[in-house]
Amino acid sequence: MAQSNKYRPGDQVRVRVDSPSGHYRTPTYIQGKTGLVVASCGRFRNPESLAHGGSGLPEQPLYRVEFTQRSVWDRYQGPSGDKILVDIYEHWLDPVAFRR
Amino acid sequence: MSGSQEGQHDHPESGEELSIYARRAQAIEALLVEKNVCTPAEVQGMMDVVESRSPADGAKVVAHAWADPEFKARLLAEPRSALAEMGYSLPDTTPRLAVVENTAQVHHMVVCTLCSCYPRTLLGRPPDWYKSFSYRSRAVVDPRGIMREFGLELDESVEVRVLDSTADLRYLVVPRQPAGTEHLPETELAKLISRDSMIGVCNARTPQTVPAG
Numbered sequence: 635m636a637q638s639n640k641y642r643p644g645d646q647v648r649v650r651v652d653s654p655s656g657h658y659r660t661p662t663y664i665q666g667k668t669g670l671v672v673a674s675c676g677r678f679r680n681p682e683s684l685a686h687g688g689s690g691l692p693e694q695p696l697y698r699v700e701f702t703q704r705s706v707w708d709r710y711q712g713p714s715g716d717k718i719l720v721d722i723y724e725h726w727l728d729p730v731a732f733r734r
Numbered sequence: 735m736s737g738s739q740e741g742q743h744d745h746p747e748s749g750e751e752l753s754i755y756a757r758r759a760q761a762i763e764a765l766l767v768e769k770n771v772c773t774p775a776e777v778q779g780m781m782d783v784v785e786s787r788s789p790a791d792g793a794k795v796v797a798h799a800w801a802d803p804e805f806k807a808r809l810l811a812e813p814r815s816a817l818a819e820m821g822y823s824l825p826d827t828t829p830r831l832a833v834v835e836n837t838a839q840v841h842h843m844v845v846c847t848l849c850s851c852y853p854r855t856l857l858g859r860p861p862d863w864y865k866s867f868s869y870r871s872r873a874v875v876d877p878r879g880i881m882r883e884f885g886l887e888l889d890e891s892v893e894v895r896v897l898d899s900t901a902d903l904r905y906l907v908v909p910r911q912p913a914g915t916e917h918l919p920e921t922e923l924a925k926l927i928s929r930d931s932m933i934g935v936c937n938a939r940t941p942q943t944v945p946a947g
Contacts, residue, residue, distance in 0.1 A: 659900045661847050663874065678828055678902040696901050703894075712878050716894040721901035 639695045640724055644733030645671045647699060650726050657685035660726045664718075668730055669701040675721060694723040783825065787858040789929035792906060795820060795856065796932065797923035800911045809833050809908070817856070824855050828902040831856060834895075835908040836934065841888055843881065843934035844897045844905045845873035853904040857932060864933065874898060884936040897934075907934040915941060 641647060651665045652658075659681050675698055679690025703716040710716070752760075766772050798820060799806035808816040813831045814824050824831060831853055834842045846852065847870050852860035863869050873880055877896050881888060888894065897905045909931040915923060918941075926939045 659848060661898065661900060663847070664898075675832075675901075675903055676830070681901070696903075698903075700895075703896075707875055711876065712894060713890045716877070716896075718874055718896045718898065720898045721903055723901065 637692075639674055641671045641674075641695075641697055641727065641729070642733060643671050643673060646730040646732075647671055647697075647727040648730050649699070649722060650728060652726075654682065656682060658682050660722055661720065663706065664701065664720050664722075667701050667706055669699040669705075669720075671697045671727075672700045672719065673698040678723075680723065680725075694725055696721055696723055697727065699727070780825070784854045784858060787854070787856055789857050789927075789932065790924070791822065792853075792857045792929070792932045793924040793927035794920070795822070795906075796908050796927045796938075797920040799908055800915075800923055801920050806835070806908065810835060813906070822856065829904045830902055831906060832903045833906045833908060834897065836910050836937075838892070838910070840893045840895060841881075841934065842895045842897055842905070842907050843873065843877050844899060844907060845870060846899045847871070847874055848900055851899040851904055853906045855904075856906060857929065861929065881935055884930060886936045907932050909934070909938040912938055912940045 646668060647670075648668045649660060649665050652660075653662075675696040677693035677695050680688075680692075680694045681690070684690040698719055699722050700717050700719050702714065703710040703712060703718055704714055706718055763774075763777055766777075767774055795809070795817065799809050805816060805819070808819075810833050813833045814826075817824055817831075829851065836842055844852075845864075850860055850865040852864060854860070869880070874896055877894050878888060881894075899905055909927065911923075912926060915926065922941075925944050926941065928936070928939060930936050931938045
């Protein structure tokens with residue numbers, strides 16, 4: 635049962651673009667954006683299943699993913715170092731580059 | 735069975751109409767109980783935790799973290815067990831509390847763009863502005879503008895990190911300790927720590943800006 639996480643801190647990922655019917659917790663504004671995994675936050679039951687009476691199993695690894703604000707918003711006003719961090723479940727992430 | 739549950743909730747006998755949201759919440763709770771998802775005692779227990787907590791609890795924890803760097807390190811690494819040291823027992827369920835620290839180089843600010851996720855088990859209920867569409871939509875696009883409205887002008891050299899609590903974590907911010915307050919006892923330090931500074935939209939107060947009374 636103890637499958638290992640697909641990503642580790644330092645890996646580059648892209649958020650999937652999707653709008654499944656029902657409940658999901660990946661905000662639209664971050665979909666399609668490329669970010670950096672900065673932390674593994676544990677495994678949790680999948681809210682997309684839980685919200686509709688399902689078991690939420692198998693549990694999904696959850697990651698804290700960091701995006702530079704300027705890569706998310708074309709017209710971000712602040713300095714280039716500003717970031718936005720979003721907690722995203724593994725099945726919403728595609729690999730871009732694994733940390734070597 | 736749902737019929738037999740009518741009247742188990744306390745509500746005014748004045749004939750006052752409950753709002754549609756209150757009635758919806760009652761209907762959902764009755765269904766959850768009927769389907770054995772949870773018990774009324776569990777619902778009441780969680781309400782009791784949230785209602786018993788307020789920003790004063792968060793301030794007490796942050797003041798202790800300021801005064802004791804080793805405790806702060808444990809709080810950042812393992813919030814649940816660190817809080818247990820102080821007598822706070824957090825539910826062993828999701829959502830889980832996470833703690834981040836603001837420094838001279840990095841400033842965190844918390845939002846929930848999807849709804850109103852908030853560290854209720856430590857701070858109680860969120861303020862209304864935190865739940866507003868305005869805050870939720872603007873916090874991710876223009877965090878520095880929001881902070882300016884709360885009276886904080888951050889230098890461009892500070893990295894702003896907005897945390898969008900979209901999933902199973904709830905974030906508490908440990909604001910920066912104001913310079914020159916190292917000698918103060920924790921009870922005095924706690925007065926400097928506002929609710930808003932633990933959301934990260936502003937800094938802690940200085941002893942000069944603590945409201946009287």
